[in-house]
Amino acid sequence: MLVSLLLAAALAAPEDVLISELERSLAALPQAEEPVHYLALTVQDRDVLRLSASGGAVEQRARERRRTLDVDLRVGTPELDSTHALRGFSSLETDERDRRLVPLDGDEALRHAVWAEVDARYRAASERIVMLRSEASVKVEEEDSAPDFEVRQGQVYREELAPIAIDEASWLATLTRLSVTLDGSPAVIGSRAGLEAVAEGDTLVDSEGARLVHGRTHYRVTLAVRTVAEDGDEVSLVRTADAHRVEGLPDEAALDALARALVDEVGALREAPRATPYVGPVVLSGRATAVFFHEIFGHRVEGHRQKSEDEGKTFAERVGQPILPDFISVVDDPTLSTLGGVDLNGFYRFDDEGVAAQRVSLVEDGVFQGFLMGRTPIEGFAASNGHGRRSAGHMPTSRMGNTLISARGGLSDEALEARLLDEVRAQGLPYGYWVEDIDGGFTQTGRVSPNAFNVRAVTVWRVFPDGRPRELVRGVDLVGTPLTAFDAMIAASEQVEVFNGTCGAESGWVPVSAAAPAMLFRRLEFQLKEKGQERPPLLDKPEVSP
Amino acid sequence: MIALLIGLASAQEPVVDALAAELLRTHTALHLEDAPALYLTRYRLLSLDSYAASASMGHLVSERIGPDNTLGVELRLGAPEYDNTGFGGWENGLGRASLNEELTPHTARLQAWRLSDRAYKEAVEQYARKRAQFEPPEDYPGDFTLAPPRVLSLGRAEAAQVEPLRALVRSLSEAMVTEPPLDRAEVYLGYEAGEEWLLDSAGSRVQLPHAELSVRAVAQTRGPDGALLSDGELWSVRGPGDLPPVEELEARGRALAEGLLAVAAAPALEDEYVGPVLFEEGAAVDLFRYLLVGQLEGTPGEVPFESWLGSMGQSKDPVRVLRRVLPDGWTVWDDPSLLPDHPGAFAVDAEGEPAQRVELVEGGVVRDLLMSRVPRKGLSGSNGHARGVAGSRLEGRVSLLEVRPARHLGPARLHRQALRLAEPYGRDWYLVVRRLQEPAVRGAGRLDGGLEAGSLPPPVAVYRVHRDGSEALLRGAVFAGVQRWMLRDIAAAGEQVEATWLAPLRGGRRWSAPGPVEGLPSWISAPEVLIREVELLPQQGAQRELPAIPPPGTSR
Structure with missing residues (x-):
């Protein structure tokens, strides 16, 4: 057995090294051909502990320490700089930032890595600006003429970074016991109980004087089960619990109850009939509504999309106009750490461009107020509101943090179901649907492909107006186009639910949360979900006592 | 061990x-x-x-x-x-x-x-x-x-x-720090x-x-014209106790880094070269690794599945028994038990078959092939050479390979013969290659580095050797028109040299090892060889890759 402790390096990079290399680079670069108008160096330290168990035994016990360097170097001027999008054939030129791994400690090694990356970024930026200037004289004027970068006064903030604090042995034992519960049914083909603990520290210095050291810890328990129905449909269910501190996670009894419910649910789903395409009244639970808003609304109010000539710009001309029913308001507030006792994954103090996170009102009483902004201005929105985000190796864009949907005049669940059945009757349909759970979704916001969305439904109940009990169904996803769907919201519940997740887009994967009440839609559409083609296992699950 | x-x-x-x-x-x-x-x-x-x-x-x-x-x-x-x-x-x-x-x-x-x-x-x-x-x-x-x-x-x-091991990767990479610094000086361990x-x-x-x-120690830098230069060192053993002393490893790491700086400072090959080339040291082993080994591994490729994505199946260079691959009198055999302490040695192969010494080439002609339990026409049954990752189709692969010429010449006679071969080209000098750039070092961590079968990676450097034995270091040469037939054109063989290398895995990756040290440990003993005619071209530089900012100083 290999026995060792992994390196316990500091979670914050040596700020003085970054500052001195920043200053050295700035002193060296102006003599070169293209002037640098902005330079930021960010080192992201990430310590991840992954524990998991399956079948009553430890599946993984892994600790990973990683330090990545990101360089934001812009040549040209804030009005037109090297990050501006290229058009036409020139857009084949790549400006992908590299996710450069750097040594976990050692000043000299970090200094060398910063030099190499700044130099590479400068050479790439110098090539791009030449193409951009030429493009400005050849191509038509762009729809959005806002500058490429917002100049700011750098902020100074340093916080004490917390390490991962967890009793590994105790959690492994808990996860192992939970994995026995999850493995308990013959119908379950695969299952897993896992815990991921993350401690992150970002150190950012820039040419505007920003000096930031900030970070976060996050803990997530995941319970997952998988089965295959007789018709080949793969049914996977995942439940997660998130907390900023390990003490905030549910205790073992609660997790065990969750695991048992999960096993029962996956067994029921395996036997449930597949639904068919449908259009009619639908209620999305709070979690489902939260994801729905994140996908269908949230990505369309990301400011940088209004700058691109390829984007659909659903709301670019709608500021000050109603875009949602007047009982709905939406804010994005990354400064919120907790909501209703649930820790929010989208909490942060500073964004990845060194700007303090801010609460942003997006929709008030149905009227559109403005966009989520990073430091890329758009017409009418010159300043960042602290939403420039990215994962290592990507250029920040405006992204969501904690997206909170609220509704006036919320109903109890019973009253909401009654409204649903009223709608079903009014439309002369035999049944409606209540979507209890989803596992994600995606949307297209560009101009080339249809501006459609897909929300992946998992647990769906068919509800009948004639008093019959609810019927569980599977095999459908929610699809549609945004403006039509927004227009169809007619009522909401009073109870708000939280969805914690991770969102992937052009600037990488970032932690997010969304919270919403359950929502009744007059009409939504279901399409058939992709179905597996493999038969369930031919032999019975082997029986060996864990 | x-x-x-x-x-x-x-x-x-x-x-x-x-x-x-x-x-x-x-x-x-x-x-x-x-x-x-x-x-x-x-x-x-x-x-x-x-x-x-x-x-x-x-x-x-x-x-x-x-x-x-x-x-x-x-x-x-x-x-x-x-x-x-x-x-x-x-x-x-x-x-x-x-x-x-x-x-x-x-x-x-x-x-x-x-x-x-x-x-x-x-x-x-x-x-x-x-x-x-x-x-x-x-x-x-x-x-x-x-x-x-x-x-x-x-x-x-x-x-x-x-x-x-942790201390080793640190100290070895520390030993590779130079002034001025290399672009990359890294150590990978698996x-x-x-x-x-x-x-x-x-x-x-x-x-x-x-x-x-x-x-594996990896060193990379740029020449004054922006051309990529790389070199590496590999130690592949059974366990930590089989490694050379740390001081020796560090000295070799230091020599690797300083050697590459010397290459970067050397003048570039300016004109195309056609003429005799003497392959010495690691380059001699690499010559057989790239041009001979593939002709000795006998497991047949797969019949292609014709799909709308195109033909799916291993594209494998046809292997032939009775093909002449080396000059008359040369012999080649593979014996997995030859060096029991070597990581490429085994008593029983990956299919449980006892490993066998296989006489592969006699008189310069292929007589037998390395086989797993997958047969080929004329060769049924394993000869104990199945190697590969779990859950893949196991193939007959090289392990410990000996290449022996009909006779060895001493360095002085090789030098004279090389000069004689250079005369028809109007020269009184010839080129020597001692190290080839390792694909796993030069490429993105892949052991084959995207190298096509039957070709050679560029030399780290070439040496122009004059009649009086004096040498001039040149950088920036690449091989042109290399084919496996080059081995038939061996004019003379020198001293026996040996090296360990990592053969690329087929049919999957190993999860535990980082890319540059992933692969099947293998070993070749072969003579230094003089090839009658080789083409070398000047490498195109890349001005856009040159640094715009001077590097920071180091504590060296």
């Missing part, structure tokens, strides 16, 4: 028993009506402790430690004469999966059940695809060779402590030790020790 490997009992016997039970259930009960029956089911379990790390300038960049358990399954249905394998496509009855770090009978059996079920269904479909598209010719050699069951236990390898189990439905149950430690 090898003495430590033998005789350690396995802690995995209950797990292996559970796998054997699942294998038996799979083989006897897994059957679909109208589908041919399974005639062989094989499981391969690797239960290893692993450590991987990388470092730069004396500091760790990444590190991974932990158990690494893998199960490979191989299901063959039909008959050995014609089964579901040997046909293109990836859903073919073979598969592998990572197992729990804590191996228990229950979890191992669960994974075996899932893997076997999937592999069986894929095997049934693959067999049908093959039947539909491929009618075997009369002289088709078949897909597999049956062999008696093997029962053998050679114990397991005990893993060493990690701390010295270590695994434990046991391997082979089980099959014929009753085989083989336990083998497994221990490999590979360390």
Whole structure:
């Protein structure tokens, strides 16, 4: 057995090294051909502990320490700089930032890595600006003429970074016991109980004087089960619990109850009939509504999309106009750490461009107020509101943090179901649907492909107006186009639910949360979900006592 | 070190028993009506402790430690004469999966059940695809060779402590720090030790020790014209105790880095060169590694599956027995037991077959090939050279290869002969190549570095050697028009040299090792050789790659 402790390096990079290399680079670069108008160096330290168990035994016990360097170097001027999008054939030129791994400690090694990356970024930026200037004289004027970068006064903030604090042995034992519960049914083909603990520290210095050291810890328990129905449909269910501190996670009894419910649910789903395409009244639970808003609304109010000539710009001309029913308001507030006792994954103090996170009102009483902004201005929105985000190796864009949907005049669940059945009757349909759970979704916001969305439904109940009990169904996803769907919201519940997740887009994967009440839609559409083609296992699950 | 490997009992016997039970259930009960029956089911379990790390300038960049358990399954249905394998496509009855770090009978059996079920269904479909598209010719050699069951236990390898390895990657990378600094000066290490189990439905149950430690130093910089220059060093051994002393490793790391700086400062080859080239030191071994080894590995490629994605199947250079590959009088053999302490040595191959010395080339002509239990026309049966990752189609691969010329010349006579060969080209000098750039160093960590079969990577540097023996270092040369026939054009052979290298894996990656040290440890002993005519071209520079900012100073 290999026995060792992994390196316990500091979670914050040596700020003085970054500052001195920043200053050295700035002193060296102006003599070169293209002037640098902005330079930021960010080192992201990430310590991840992954524990998991399956079948009553430890599946993984892994600790990973990683330090990545990101360089934001812009040549040209804030009005037109090297990050501006290229058009036409020139857009084949790549400006992908590299996710450069750097040594976990050692000043000299970090200094060398910063030099190499700044130099590479400068050479790439110098090539791009030449193409951009030429493009400005050849191509038509762009729809959005806002500058490429917002100049700011750098902020100074340093916080004490917390390490991962967890009793590994105790959690492994808990996860192992939970994995026995999850493995308990013959119908379950695969299952897993896992815990991921993350401690992150970002150190950012820039040419505007920003000096930031900030970070976060996050803990997530995941319970997952998988089965295959007789018709080949793969049914996977995942439940997660998130907390900023390990003490905030549910205790073992609660997790065990969750695991048992999960096993029962996956067994029921395996036997449930597949639904068919449908259009009619639908209620999305709070979690489902939260994801729905994140996908269908949230990505369309990301400011940088209004700058691109390829984007659909659903709301670019709608500021000050109603875009949602007047009982709905939406804010994005990354400064919120907790909501209703649930820790929010989208909490942060500073964004990845060194700007303090801010609460942003997006929709008030149905009227559109403005966009989520990073430091890329758009017409009418010159300043960042602290939403420039990215994962290592990507250029920040405006992204969501904690997206909170609220509704006036919320109903109890019973009253909401009654409204649903009223709608079903009014439309002369035999049944409606209540979507209890989803596992994600995606949307297209560009101009080339249809501006459609897909929300992946998992647990769906068919509800009948004639008093019959609810019927569980599977095999459908929610699809549609945004403006039509927004227009169809007619009522909401009073109870708000939280969805914690991770969102992937052009600037990488970032932690997010969304919270919403359950929502009744007059009409939504279901399409058939992709179905597996493999038969369930031919032999019975082997029986060996864990 | 090898003495430590033998005789350690396995802690995995209950797990292996559970796998054997699942294998038996799979083989006897897994059957679909109208589908041919399974005639062989094989499981391969690797239960290893692993450590991987990388470092730069004396500091760790990444590190991974932990158990690494893998199960490979191989299901063959039909008959050995014609089964579901040997046909293109990836859903073919073979598969592998990572197992729990804590191996228990229950979890191992669960994974075996899932893997076997999937592999069986894929095997049934693959067999049908093959039947539909491929009618075997009369002289088709078949897909597999049956062999008696093997029962053998050679114990397991005990893993060493990690701390010295961590210290090594740090200190070796520290030794490579230069002033001015290289663009890249990195060290990668992969270590695994434990046991391997082979089980099959014929009753085989083989336990083998497994221990490999590979360390690679990577150096990269740019010439004054922006051209990429790289060099590397590899140490591949069984365990930490088999490495040279740390001081020696550091000295070699230092020499590697400083040598590359010297290359960067050297003048570039300006004109095309056609004429004799003397391959010395590692370049001599590499010449045979790139141009000869592929002609000796006899497992046939797969029949392509014609799909709308195009032809799927291994594109493999045809191998021929009775082909002349070397000058008259040369001999080549591969003997996995030649150097018992070498990580490429084995007593029993990955199919449980006893390793054999194989006389591959006699009189410069191929007489035999390295084989697994997959036959080829004229060669049925294994000669104990099956190597590869778990859950892949195991092929006959090189292990410890000896290349012997008809006669050796001393350095002075080689020099004179090279000058004689240079005369018709109007020169009184010739070129010597001592090291080739390692694809795993130059490329993005891939052992083949995207190199096409039968070609050569660029030299690290070339030396212009004059009549008086004086040398001038030149950088920036690349080979042109290299083909395997070049080996027939060997004019003379010098002293015997040897080197270890990592052969690229086929059919999957190993999860425990970082890219630059992933591969099958192999070894070649071969003579330095003078080739009658080789073409070298000046390498195109890349001005846009030159630094715009001067590097920071180091403490050197």
